[in-house]
Amino acid sequence: MPRPSTSSTPHHPHLVRFPFRLRLCCSSSSSPPPPPRRGMELARSACSKEHHKIYAGWFAVADPDGDGRVTGADATKFFAMSGLSRADLKQVWAIADTKRQGFLGFGEFVAAMQLVSLAQAGEEITQDSLKREDLSSLDPPVMEGLDELLARSKAGVKRVHPEENGAPQVQVHSANSWFSSKSAKKMQVPLTAVTSVIDGLKRLYVEKLKPLEVAYRFNDFASPLLTSSDFDAKPMVMLLGQYSTGKTTFIKHLLQTSYPGAHVGPEPTTDRFVVVMSGSDERTIPGNTIAVQADMPFTGLTTFGGAFLSKFECSQMPHPLLDHITFVDTPGVLSGEKQRTQRSYDFTGITSWFAAKCDLILLLFDPHKLDISDEFKRVIASLRGHDDKIRVVLNKADQVDTQQLMRVYGALMWSLGKVLNTPEVARVYIGSFNDKPVNESAVGPIGKDLFEKEQDDLLCDLKDIPKKACDRRVNEFVKRARAAKIHAYIIGHLKKEMPAMMGKAKAQQRLIDNLGDEFAKVQREYHLPAGDFPDVEHFKEVLGGYNIDKFEKMKPKLVQAVDDMLAYDIPELLKNFRNPYE
Structure with missing residues (x-):
């Protein structure tokens, strides 16, 4: 099959999105160094309008059941037409299925085809292959026998067609109806009937785990019953710390912009739990509203009552990073005399609820606020069982000189060792996560280099979250x-x-x-x-x-x-x- 011509083809204005990367983690040694204060951005793979149309037709053939997902069984048949070796196709799948979901959506399918094209040209396939500048002009690969299949499919059943932005309109799977079906217990769907790991977990939960939880009221003692939205939710990152340790600023630094409802100041300014997530426009949604939306993973928060829901809100905005990660900004943990003021809701219980849902928990400390208050001890104790998710961040570290920083670091490790009750040393990231340049007069050139390496490590840790979701x-x-x-x-x-x-x-x-x-x-x-x-x-x-x-x-x-x-x-x-x- 001859390669379609791409001469004088304009670039498609919409880009196919892929798991994000960090500018600071992937910068080339030959390129000029990036600015010192860096956030996170998405790696995108573009294709021309003409190629977009070609791949849409190919996707319909590779996805015979029209559910918007090319599973492993579908892929082995379709990719065999490329003539590549099994080893090459194994590498193509591993790179394209970055989230290890067990299937390729339209965006991942386009990436896979571009990788196949590179492999046919004799080039080595690596994780960096999708970062090439010439992907948009790369010709589609040669697929032997595909023309016949395309001709047949034109007279076949209507398929799922990609939207203008390159994302398929995925059909509603029966897995979503399992949660509301009265006959769910009688349904025995074989594993081969599901098209992703997540759908399989939904089925197993409804058929095997949920009956045990209901019989012994597990939801009253530990965690509310799961809903479909709990399985489908994007990975979440929760930030905890005393007031003015830079939690809100940290999120703004990653987004490289502010978000609706964000307030920053030296005194407690975030007086509520704020979920920062992707949305079609910029707006804030009150807690009582968001907690009753079935497509949101927050319905379990209704058990904490109206006093909490009045202190809970959702901040939505269109942002490429939020397409992959949701952030949870929390009120500052009380310390000193402020602890005498009782909260009107179960702060510890709510942090524990979010901890179970989150993929990463960041404990932020300020060099001038190292004391771990009684409330902070209770909060950390509520994270029991989620130790693998916890990362400690010593923020605003450029406010002290190198000698003081060494003492601060030692004091923080000693305090954490007493509270975490574990012989293992917690990983502590040191830096100043805001948009201001590092205060080099205080930390010196060695400290500046240390901060940038620490920031690289932490942000690369965040980068891996969607891949491990x-x-x-x-x-x-x-x-x-x-x-x-x-x-x-x-x-x-x-x-x-x-x-x-x-x-x-x-x-x-x-x-x-x-x-x-x-x-x-x-x-x-x-x-x-x-x-x-x-x-x-x-x-x-x-x-x-x-x-x-x-x-x-x-x-x-x-x-x-x-x-x-x-x-x-x-x-x-x-x-x-x-x-x-x-």
């Missing part, structure tokens, strides 16, 4: 399944310890008072890790509002279904959506 979803799902299973064992044990007839009230009080001992019995009986058990005091508090005798008895079939899911279904799901050329 699918893996993180699986990780959190497995963690939730194990927690729900242990919860079921605990409730089943407590129910078994209740008398059949007389003295139920005394028996319940005795079980609650000695809950730690009851946890130990469950641990020994079922050979469970002690570290996976919930917090005893919190469990006591919630359990006090229930009649243990009204709970369900232990149902081995429900627990066995979750065990089978962990042992067989999830590994099979991941196997089905791994790189098809492995």
